[in-house]
Amino acid sequence: MATDGPPLAVLVSACAMTAIVGLRYLATSGLFAWITSRVRPGHYTGLHGQIRKEIGWSLASAAIYGIPAGVVAWGWQEHGWTRIYTDVHTYPLWWLPASVLAYLLLHDAWFYWTHRWMHEPRVFRIAHAVHHASRPPTAWAAMSFHPIEALTGAVVIPALVLLVPIHVGALGIVLTIMTVMGITNHMGWEMFPRTLVHSRLGRWLITASHHQRHHESYRCNYGLYFRHWDHLCGTDTGLSEAFSSR
Numbered sequence: 001m002a003t004d005g006p007p008l009a010v011l012v013s014a015c016a017m018t019a020i021v022g023l024r025y026l027a028t029s030g031l032f033a034w035i036t037s038r039v040r041p042g043h044y045t046g047l048h049g050q051i052r053k054e055i056g057w058s059l060a061s062a063a064i065y066g067i068p069a070g071v072v073a074w075g076w077q078e079h080g081w082t083r084i085y086t087d088v089h090t091y092p093l094w095w096l097p098a099s100v101l102a103y104l105l106l107h108d109a110w111f112y113w114t115h116r117w118m119h120e121p122r123v124f125r126i127a128h129a130v131h132h133a134s135r136p137p138t139a140w141a142a143m144s145f146h147p148i149e150a151l152t153g154a155v156v157i158p159a160l161v162l163l164v165p166i167h168v169g170a171l172g173i174v175l176t177i178m179t180v181m182g183i184t185n186h187m188g189w190e191m192f193p194r195t196l197v198h199s200r201l202g203r204w205l206i207t208a209s210h211h212q213r214h215h216e217s218y219r220c221n222y223g224l225y226f227r228h229w230d231h232l233c234g235t236d237t238g239l240s241e242a243f244s245s246r
């Protein structure tokens with residue numbers, strides 16, 4: 001790395017991260033689309049044209065996510081920029097689960113308010129109509145965003161790792177939850193048991209039944225992982241009826 005000089009090394013890191021995000025998207029969305037074809041045969045029938053667009057927008061989003069992530073990963077390796085740590089004893093052990101929760105809560109708050117902003121009619125037409133063009137969304141729609149929307153999502157984790165300490169393994173858990181929930185919330189069917197979704201805990205968690213309703217009704221259910229912002233702001237309208245009747 002020392003012979004490369006910073007500009008080339010940053011470029012390599014950004015390209016590598018773009019490739020990783022793109023391949024992660026293809027592998028995980030592909031996996032859940034395949035699972036959908038097994039447990040809900042014919043669920044995506046007639047949606048091939050839409051799915052092609054979802055994949056195109058998602059791969060463009062991969063570059064927008066990959067570039068800031070690559071720059072910060074390079075800064076972490078070369079200059080120790082981030083608060084990512086590798087020795088679990090750097091902070092008390094309780095911080096491992098607490099940091100995962102903190103990241104999810106912070107990401108959720110950012111998402112709720114930027115998402116609400118993107119539903120302002122003028123902003124919606126420019127930045128968010130792409131995401132809602134998926135009717136109904138599929139497992140391939142997880143990263144189907146206009147570049148402006150992709151940018152609002154892409155800065156979150158790179159900004160948080162500069163500010164909030166997190167073990168590299170806990171960060172892996174955050175990224176896994178982010179990836180899996182982003183896909184399954186758009187998958188078109190509920191994978192979690194009714195006993196969880198309709199439980200007291202379920203009242204505070206977002207799964208496909210909740211986000212599907214956002215895609216049906218638009219101006220409600222704006223959250224990402226949790227429902228407290230929707231509850232507090234009066235924007236929670238409950239679960240999709242199409243799902244709850246199953």
Ligand SMILES: [Zn+2]
Nearest residue numbers: 131186211215
């Ligand atoms: Zn969505």
Ligand SMILES: [Zn+2]
Nearest residue numbers: 115119128214
């Ligand atoms: Zn929306």
